[in-house]
Amino acid sequence: MSKHRIETTLAHAGRHPEKNAGVVNPPVCHASTILFKTYADFSLAREGKFPGSAYGRHGTETMRSLEEAIMALEGADKSFIFPSGLSAIVVCLFSFLRAGDHLLIADSVYDPTRRFADQELASHGVEVTYYDPVIGPGIAELIRSNTKVVYTESPGSLTFEVQDLPALAKAAHEKGAVVIIDNSWATPLFYRPLSAGADIVIHSATKYIGGHSDLMMGIASCRKEHAATITRTYKNFGISASPDDCYLAQRGLRTLAARLKAHRENALFLADRLEKHPKVAAILHPAFASCPGHELWKRDFTGSSGLFSVVLKAPYPDGKLSAMLDNMELFGMGYSWGGYESLIIPFGLEKIRTSSSFPHKGALFRIHAGLENKEDLWEDLEKGLERLG
Numbered sequence: 001m002s003k004h005r006i007e008t009t010l011a012h013a014g015r016h017p018e019k020n021a022g023v024v025n026p027p028v029c030h031a032s033t034i035l036f037k038t039y040a041d042f043s044l045a046r047e048g049k050f051p052g053s054a055y056g057r058h059g060t061e062t063m064r065s066l067e068e069a070i071m072a073l074e075g076a077d078k079s080f081i082f083p084s085g086l087s088a089i090v091v092c093l094f095s096f097l098r099a100g101d102h103l104l105i106a107d108s109v110y111d112p113t114r115r116f117a118d119q120e121l122a123s124h125g126v127e128v129t130y131y132d133p134v135i136g137p138g139i140a141e142l143i144r145s146n147t148k149v150v151y152t153e154s155p156g157s158l159t160f161e162v163q164d165l166p167a168l169a170k171a172a173h174e175k176g177a178v179v180i181i182d183n184s185w186a187t188p189l190f191y192r193p194l195s196a197g198a199d200i201v202i203h204s205a206t207k208y209i210g211g212h213s214d215l216m217m218g219i220a221s222c223r224k225e226h227a228a229t230i231t232r233t234y235k236n237f238g239i240s241a242s243p244d245d246c247y248l249a250q251r252g253l254r255t256l257a258a259r260l261k262a263h264r265e266n267a268l269f270l271a272d273r274l275e276k277h278p279k280v281a282a283i284l285h286p287a288f289a290s291c292p293g294h295e296l297w298k299r300d301f302t303g304s305s306g307l308f309s310v311v312l313k314a315p316y317p318d319g320k321l322s323a324m325l326d327n328m329e330l331f332g333m334g335y336s337w338g339g340y341e342s343l344i345i346p347f348g349l350e351k352i353r354t355s356s357s358f359p360h361k362g363a364l365f366r367i368h369a370g371l372e373n374k375e376d377l378w379e380d381l382e383k384g385l386e387r388l389g
């Protein structure tokens with residue numbers, strides 16, 4: 001782990017201007033072929049022992065410097081760069097699971113993670129069980145002799161339950177299972193899961209690390225003991241990421257602390273206003289007492305980001321939802337989040353909750369607070385809620 005505080009690490013880690021004629025940012029190195037100087041080097045590469053990159057698919061210096069920065073941020077021995085967050089998730093799951101194994105996944109998980117488990121892992125003979133995201137130490141009762149992975153996402157990126165990662169990790173490790181966590185919401189700035197007991201931490205860097213709605217990327221990090229297991233699957237699946245995208249992700253890192261603090265402030269402001277609105281039943285935001293796991297968030301996290309959900313008191317028919325959503329001036333309607341601009345999406349939980357109940361019946365919206373002026377954002381939201389009638 002870097003000796004500096006995290007804002008400093010974000011600004012400096014992975015950069016080596018002295019190796020690059022003083023240029024502040026690492027260069028973008030495009031490559032397929034990488035030439036060996038000698039037959040001896042070539043032979044080393046054939047045995048997988050060459051110290052540098054032997055082929056473009058394994059990444060160039062651009063990817064190495066991003067990996068170095070991420071390792072410093074996470075306190076990890078090894079980081080892997082993926083072409084999307086989902087590819088990071090599926091490769092990490094696949095690395096640790098074989099036919100006959102059992103996988104535990106939080107019921108609040110990102111929907112495409114659930115689809116991969118149900119449609120791919122299950123058809124390869126992996127048994128999948130979804131657990132209530134607020135289960136805490138009770139997870140021990142679900143862990144079997146063949147449970148190899150406990151997969152968490154904390155908070156869940158639609159319903160925001162915060163999980164008791166240290167309790168999950170303790171129970172999992174007692175039975176020899178690894179814990180994988182999707183930490184996209186908090187980023188390394190607000191939560192460091194490897195020091196809280198997780199074995200592998202994953203980010204959709206598409207979100208806050210990219211930060212400008214123009215990048216797809218995933219990152220996974222781990223300690224030494226799991227590096228070889230993930231490396232094997234990563235290489236065998238032909239995973240790579242483009243140097244241009246590695247460059248963008250690195251540039252995003254440099255401003256992450258400043259951006260995230262502004263996202264946090266705008267989200268808290270909007271959530272606070274929404275909580276007092278007569279149409280609103282509940283705010284699902286880890287920093288609010290109404291959010292399941294709020295106490296765990298206070299115990300474990302050092303901040304909150306810009307993504308949260310709001311539950312209205314009533315459901316609304318499509319016509320009313322169209323009146324609200326089609327006429328938003330600043331809030332765009334689209335997937336993803338973490339960019340500088342505000343977003344809103346309606347959502348339902350019918351197909352994506354199978355083992356835990358959700359107490360609310362009213363309309364649900366997920367909001368990403370961007371970097372616009374917070375009063376402008378509130379005016380747009382308030383007018384939208386009025387259009388519901």
Ligand SMILES: *Cc1c(COP(=O)(O)O)cnc(C)c1O
Pocket residue numbers: 084085086087110153157182184185204205206207216217218336
């Ligand atoms: C978006 C997202 C992902 C997937 O990331 P992509 O880069 O879009 O593949 C994974 N987990 C969470 C929580 C996300 O929000």
